[in-house]
Amino acid sequence: ILYMDTDVVLLTNLDGLWQLIDDTVAFQWGKMMCAGFVLLNVPRLNDIWTMARQAPLQEISNRDHHLGDQTILVAINETFPDAVGILPEGWDLTITYYWERKYSPYDK
Structure with missing residues (x-):
């Protein structure tokens, strides 16, 4: 299942994402x-x-000054890193970090 916050807008086809499922x-x-x-x-x-x-x-x-879904997933990622998969950079939708146009999942 793909979970997205309500403020996420996709401007690409998801076919490439489904191929990355681990x-x-x-x-x-x-x-x-x-x-x-x-x-x-x-x-x-x-x-x-x-x-x-x-x-x-x-x-x-x-440490992170918040508690919610993000905290649960961060804690699992840090405590059990082998249980978590990292998507390629183009699918990392943290826009505040990647504000410069330097990647896109559909560029290839």
């Missing part, structure tokens, strides 16, 4: 760890909650 990980997102654009591996949703219970959520929340 069934061995619980979820995939960009290296900037933005919860606004995430591929969730539905059969592993229970694994996500299990990992979240084992992750240092309060510590990460205090």
Whole structure:
């Protein structure tokens, strides 16, 4: 399942994204760890909650000054990096970091 925040606008075909799906990980997102654009591996949703219970959520929340879906996914990414897949740069939709036009998933 592709989860997107309501303020995400796609200007490309998603066919290339579907080819990147990795069934061995619980979820995939960009290296900037933005919860606004995430591929969730539905059969592993229970694994996500299990990992979240084992992750240092309060510590990460205090460090990052927020608590929410982003904190849960960041905690899993940091605590269980092998359970998380990183999408290629063109699919990392953290616009505040990638404000310069230097990449696009559809350039190839």
